Amino acid sequence: MKPQIQAFFDPATSTVTYVVYEADGLDCAVIDSVLDYEPKSGRTATVSADKVVAFVREHGLVCRWLLETHAHADHLSAAPYLRQQLGGRIGIGAAIRTVQRAFAAVFNQRPALLDGSQFDHLFEAGEVFQIGRLEARALHVPGHTPADMAYQIGDAVFIGDTLFMPDVGTARCDFPGGSASTLYQSVQTLLAMAPETRLFMCHDYPPAGRAPRWEVTVAEQRAGNIHIRDGVSEQQFVDMRSRRDATLEMPTLILPAIQVNINAGQLPAAEENGVRYLKIPLNAI
Secondary structure (H helix, E strand, O other), X not given: OOOEEEXXXXXXXXXXXXXXXXXXXXXXXXXXXXXXXXXXXXXXXXXXXXXXXXXXXXXXXXXXXXXXXXXXXXXXXXHHHHHHHHOOEEEEEOOHHXXXXXXXXXXXXXXXXXXXXXXXXXXXXXXXXXXXXXXXXXXXXXXXXXXXXXXEEOOEEEOOOOOOOOOOOOOOOOOXXXXXXXXXXXXXXXXXXXXXXEEEOOEOOOOXXXXXXXXXXXXXXXXXXXXXXXXXXHHHHHHHHHHHHOOOOOOOOHHHHHHHHOOOOXXXXXXXXXXXXXXXXXXXX
């Protein structure tokens, strides 16, 4: 069954959020939502998320799932806000526990917060679930982080940061638990799918002169991805990725984003003065 897909591109973070559904009036899933965050002022807003809410309500959809492909380092998740507005269960890969443990010392987290229980559901590799009559499968595609998941729904696969558009390449692998060799193997799993399979990116950082895009076929990736097209060996990819990653700065929002997203998008509790505070560890990463 071929799903209908509505994409919402957030230019501030270059993130694409998806609503996936069979037809109006039926169940849907929201994938990789965005909470607006202004780092200079520390203010949050729901402008991006409210566009998703409006679409779901306009089409009479019932939100069953709020899916995360991984713990994002470049934006804060709006999943708790969407759950409040629309319902649904927040899901992520079971290996999120590994990411939580990796950042436990950085954010001085309590051991009780390292079991993934902040999320409503932890997907195991290959787990099948339903979005109404749409059958979905959770695919473990680590490398960018240990917990990356892709979600296969009909002829569409939502691949997170496993791949970017062909003229952008692939995501970095130098975060805790990341591995270029592992990412290479994960990408091969995706590229072994039928050539006409549609792949949907989590981000697009278009070169000058091209508008943002986020949909491409397996065949197009195999033919033209600048980092990992057909003919590129694992060692060639690992060497390229290692050299490139060594030149990259940390994402602007990594410290606020990671501490919120490994907590299922929940913001820190307000302190006695009614204000919430994010931690910015000094000299820790």
